[in-house]
Amino acid sequence: MGNIFFAHSGGVTTTVNATLSGVISGYLDHRSTFSNLYIGENGIVGALTEQLIDISQYSPQEIQSIYSTPGAAFGSCRYKLKDPKLQSREFERILEVFKRHDIRYFIYNGGNDSQDTTLKLSNYFKSHDLDIKCFGIPKTIDNDLYGTDNSPGFGSAAKYLITSIMEAGVDLRSMSSTSTKVFILETMGRHTGWLAASTGLADAPFNPDIILMPESAFNQSLFLKQVQNAVNDRGYCIISTAEGIQLTEGERHSTGLVDAFGHQQLGGVASQIANLIQTELKLKTHYAVVDYLQRSARHLASKTDLEQAYVLGQKAIQACVENQLCDSMFAIKRVSESPYQWEVEHVPLSVVANQEKIVPDHFISKCGMNITQACREYLQPLIEGEAWLTYESGRPKYMALEKRMVSKKSPAYEI
Amino acid sequence: MGNIFFAHSGGVTTTVNATLSGVISGYLDHRSTFSNLYIGENGIVGALTEQLIDISQYSPQEIQSIYSTPGAAFGSCRYKLKDPKLQSREFERILEVFKRHDIRYFIYNGGNDSQDTTLKLSNYFKSHDLDIKCFGIPKTIDNDLYGTDNSPGFGSAAKYLITSIMEAGVDLRSMSSTSTKVFILETMGRHTGWLAASTGLADAPFNPDIILMPESAFNQSLFLKQVQNAVNDRGYCIISTAEGIQLTEGERHSTGLVDAFGHQQLGGVASQIANLIQTELKLKTHYAVVDYLQRSARHLASKTDLEQAYVLGQKAIQACVENQLCDSMFAIKRVSESPYQWEVEHVPLSVVANQEKIVPDHFISKCGMNITQACREYLQPLIEGEAWLTYESGRPKYMALEKRMVSKKSPAYEI
Numbered sequence: 001m002g003n004i005f006f007a008h009s010g011g012v013t014t015t016v017n018a019t020l021s022g023v024i025s026g027y028l029d030h031r032s033t034f035s036n037l038y039i040g041e042n043g044i045v046g047a048l049t050e051q052l053i054d055i056s057q058y059s060p061q062e063i064q065s066i067y068s069t070p071g072a073a074f075g076s077c078r079y080k081l082k083d084p085k086l087q088s089r090e091f092e093r094i095l096e097v098f099k100r101h102d103i104r105y106f107i108y109n110g111g112n113d114s115q116d117t118t119l120k121l122s123n124y125f126k127s128h129d130l131d132i133k134c135f136g137i138p139k140t141i142d143n144d145l146y147g148t149d150n151s152p153g154f155g156s157a158a159k160y161l162i163t164s165i166m167e168a169g170v171d172l173r174s175m176s177s178t179s180t181k182v183f184i185l186e187t188m189g190r191h192t193g194w195l196a197a198s199t200g201l202a203d204a205p206f207n208p209d210i211i212l213m214p215e216s217a218f219n220q221s222l223f224l225k226q227v228q229n230a231v232n233d234r235g236y237c238i239i240s241t242a243e244g245i246q247l248t249e250g251e252r253h254s255t256g257l258v259d260a261f262g263h264q265q266l267g268g269v270a271s272q273i274a275n276l277i278q279t280e281l282k283l284k285t286h287y288a289v290v291d292y293l294q295r296s297a298r299h300l301a302s303k304t305d306l307e308q309a310y311v312l313g314q315k316a317i318q319a320c321v322e323n324q325l326c327d328s329m330f331a332i333k334r335v336s337e338s339p340y341q342w343e344v345e346h347v348p349l350s351v352v353a354n355q356e357k358i359v360p361d362h363f364i365s366k367c368g369m370n371i372t373q374a375c376r377e378y379l380q381p382l383i384e385g386e387a388w389l390t391y392e393s394g395r396p397k398y399m400a401l402e403k404r405m406v407s408k409k410s411p412a413y414e415i
Numbered sequence: 416m417g418n419i420f421f422a423h424s425g426g427v428t429t430t431v432n433a434t435l436s437g438v439i440s441g442y443l444d445h446r447s448t449f450s451n452l453y454i455g456e457n458g459i460v461g462a463l464t465e466q467l468i469d470i471s472q473y474s475p476q477e478i479q480s481i482y483s484t485p486g487a488a489f490g491s492c493r494y495k496l497k498d499p500k501l502q503s504r505e506f507e508r509i510l511e512v513f514k515r516h517d518i519r520y521f522i523y524n525g526g527n528d529s530q531d532t533t534l535k536l537s538n539y540f541k542s543h544d545l546d547i548k549c550f551g552i553p554k555t556i557d558n559d560l561y562g563t564d565n566s567p568g569f570g571s572a573a574k575y576l577i578t579s580i581m582e583a584g585v586d587l588r589s590m591s592s593t594s595t596k597v598f599i600l601e602t603m604g605r606h607t608g609w610l611a612a613s614t615g616l617a618d619a620p621f622n623p624d625i626i627l628m629p630e631s632a633f634n635q636s637l638f639l640k641q642v643q644n645a646v647n648d649r650g651y652c653i654i655s656t657a658e659g660i661q662l663t664e665g666e667r668h669s670t671g672l673v674d675a676f677g678h679q680q681l682g683g684v685a686s687q688i689a690n691l692i693q694t695e696l697k698l699k700t701h702y703a704v705v706d707y708l709q710r711s712a713r714h715l716a717s718k719t720d721l722e723q724a725y726v727l728g729q730k731a732i733q734a735c736v737e738n739q740l741c742d743s744m745f746a747i748k749r750v751s752e753s754p755y756q757w758e759v760e761h762v763p764l765s766v767v768a769n770q771e772k773i774v775p776d777h778f779i780s781k782c783g784m785n786i787t788q789a790c791r792e793y794l795q796p797l798i799e800g801e802a803w804l805t806y807e808s809g810r811p812k813y814m815a816l817e818k819r820m821v822s823k824k825s826p827a828y829e830i
Contacts, residue, residue: 011590011594012586012589012590042592042593043593045592069585070582070585070586071586071588071589071590072589072590073589075588075589075590075592076589076590077590077592077593077594078593078594079593159809159810162810163714163810163811164708164712166810166811166813167485167707167708167711167712167713167714167813168706168708168711170484170485170486170711170713170813170815171427171485171486171710171711172707173486173490173815174427174486174487174488174490174491175426175427175486175487175490175491175492175493177457177460177490177492178457178458178460178492178493178494179426179492179493180707183706183707201810202810203810204815205815206813206815268686271683271686286706286707287704287706288704288706288708289702289703289704290703290705290708291583291701291702291703292582292583292586292587292595292598292701292703293579293582293583293703293705295586296583296585296586297579297582298585299578299582299715300714302809380808380809383808383809383810384808384809385809386806386809388803391801393795393798393799394574394577394616394717394795394798394799394800394801395574395577395578395581395616395617395618396578396581398581398582398585398618398621400585400588400619400620400621
């Protein structure tokens with residue numbers, strides 16, 4: 001028998017709860033195979049602090065509410081485990097907690113950083129003669145994960161951004177004769193332009209004239225020329241920009257803060273671009289920075305994204321049941337584009353760990369400031385389908401579940 | 416017979432097209448009473464430039480698409496007519512265009528500034544022995560219009576902001592143990608706090624701990640104390656702030672630009688507050704500035720708001736038919752709160768012109784940084800009901816109608 005441990009890692013997405021739902025559903029389908037399913041409160045931190053959510057303590061209604069709520073029902077974290085070769089205290093602690101709770105399966109839902117952590121944990125368990133099977137499930141709104149056709153979470157963020165830029169575009173088109181001429185939408189995406197690129201799916205005439213991605217060097221004079229051209233041609237200019245672009249050589253726009261993985265906290269580029277346009281072209285410019293809204297807009301989630309996130313969770317449990325495919329990440333494989341068909345494949349953790357997938361050259365138009373038809377064809381299926389929520393009193397019904405923990409069995413531990 | 420002229424004025428809302436739909440529907444119901452319905456392209460500017468959209472040139476399907484698209488199908492403008500006592504050229508031109516096109520009814524959809532314009536036009540027509548009946552229909556997301564219980568456009572913006580802050584709140588709650596502790600949502604609202612106040616309807620534990628409104632003086636030390644208290648109590652702090660608050664005495668956050676009505680272009684306060692919190696409390700803070708998205712999120716419109724906006728359009732046509740209630744603005748009157756019941760009333764333009772309705776004292780909690788139960792009861796019915804859109808290929812189907820004009824009959828005119 002033995003128990004399963006599952007945790008999210010890193011920034012949440014609209015669909016990490018769908019993955020959790022898939023894991024829970026897979027577990028409930030195989031209750032005779034496992035004793036319990038534990039979820040780390042706030043991700044891997046819960047393994048260190050021995051705060052393990054006991055799924056058997058939740059009603060079917062509570063379980064069901066997880067799928068319809070964004071964020072992570074039991075929390076995630078920005079916390080990178082230290083390399084055990086340099087400092088083994090954390091790995092020792094996890095090993096101790098897992099032993100005491102008879103954990104035999106470890107499923108980690110995160111980005112390529114987290115797949116690296118999973119691999120390190122797996123190797124550590126093996127070197128300590130502990131039989132804990134380790135599996136990875138991808139997630140990120142940034143779509144920069146290597147080894148999967150797309151990342152769960154990306155399609156929903158894209159759908160939100162596309163809808164948002166279209167709505168702002170409708171507004172701009174209504175007002176531009178006497179008021180704002182340029183609108184800028186700043187997207188997340190870290191060092192890649194996938195999220196900004198996705199806005200290229202917006203329908204004309206509400207589509208971006210310019211898409212700025214870090215993969216393409218910023219050319220200020222060409223950029224300003226294109227802004228002016230768009231305003232001359234159709235009366236207004238719609239721009240989407242990735243947070244990670246560099247306006248001046250060698251400099252990303254950063255708030256100066258660094259996260260637990262050593263990544264800079266990016267952002268603020270839209271206001272810089274707005275200033276540039278207002279100064280150089282004297283065009284009234286507005287901008288929106290939607291920040292966390294793009295990774296939590298469950299009211300506008302992509303049905304395709306939800307389904308993929310859910311199925312990956314189920315597949316990980318299936319692998320636990322069959323005791324195979326250890327040290328793999330479950331990934332989305334595109335089988336055909338039209339009609340869109342996908343299946344789950346498995347990729348060795350060693351292949352995906354710490355990689356980054358950028359927007360490829362053939363997805364970026366020659367001018368460097370828009371996307372190609374090939375990119376549109378890649379993106380289109382990922383935003384398909386709507387998943388309506390229940391509304392009560394005019395608001396979506398989002399649940400905050402109580403955290404019901406299993407009793408502690410280990411000594412106290414300070415992080 | 417004679418023709419009707421209708422125009423929007425000022426910033427669009429999610430539901431100005433619903434008002435236009437109500438006007439068109441009312442007109443189509445009374446085709447025997449009027450010759451034609453003309454819409455000013457880009458608002459009153461269309462009257463000056465004689466760019467009059469001819470509604471008879473559109474198919475029922477095209478007419479229907481207006482209701483489901485945000486923005487103004489035929490444009491609005493930020494253009495304030497000059498006082499004819501100071502410079503009469505514009506009023507003379509409108510009089511000429513209206514005479515040549517046999518306009519006998521003028522319906523203006525705007526804020527309190529625009530009701531003033533309508534009144535001035537009405538007086539001007541009378542003093543020139545021209546029988547043109549004038550009517551006003553309110554609209555603004557800011558809800559600061561005097562003479563109406565609420566402003567069409569506000570309920571939908573509020574519903575969008577409430578959903579957004581809840582979703583960001585879910586995200587924050589998932590991550591706050593190791594990452595961001597404070598999230599700030601900046602709302603529009605000009606010099607009033609109605610939009611920020613509306614976020615107080617968000618469900619706990621995703622509700623704002625602090626709501627900053629211009630009606631309540633900003634107290635920095637109390638504010639920082641409340642932020643820290645919220646983080647201590649529940650691990651995170653959610654803040655909504657109106658764009659128009661003054662962080663330091665006598666200074667609003669402005670981009671330095673001024674619109675056609677002489678209003679400052681506000682904004683940027685969220686980043687200032689984020690800096691303040693990060694500097695003083697060392698708490699990781701994120702913020703979102705949703706800008707135009709809050710006034711164009713048709714995918715999340717309030718059904719109540721849409722209905723009210725539509726009915727006001729119909730009522731204005733009814734008044735044209737009955738040749739009464741001239742020089743009135745049609746307004747929403749709250750007949751009962753529970754159950755919510757409303758009806759249309761008419762208010763003299765002279766009463767509403769150039770007024771501003773601020774959030775009253777009894778809607779603001781004692782600490783000045785939240786809303787009262789009375790405010791919640793006022794706000795609640797305005798966001799009720801959903802109005803689902805048709806999606807195609809994963810995107811809402813928004814239409815950009817061709818602009819089909821009536822032939823010009825007047826000499827050219829330079830604005």
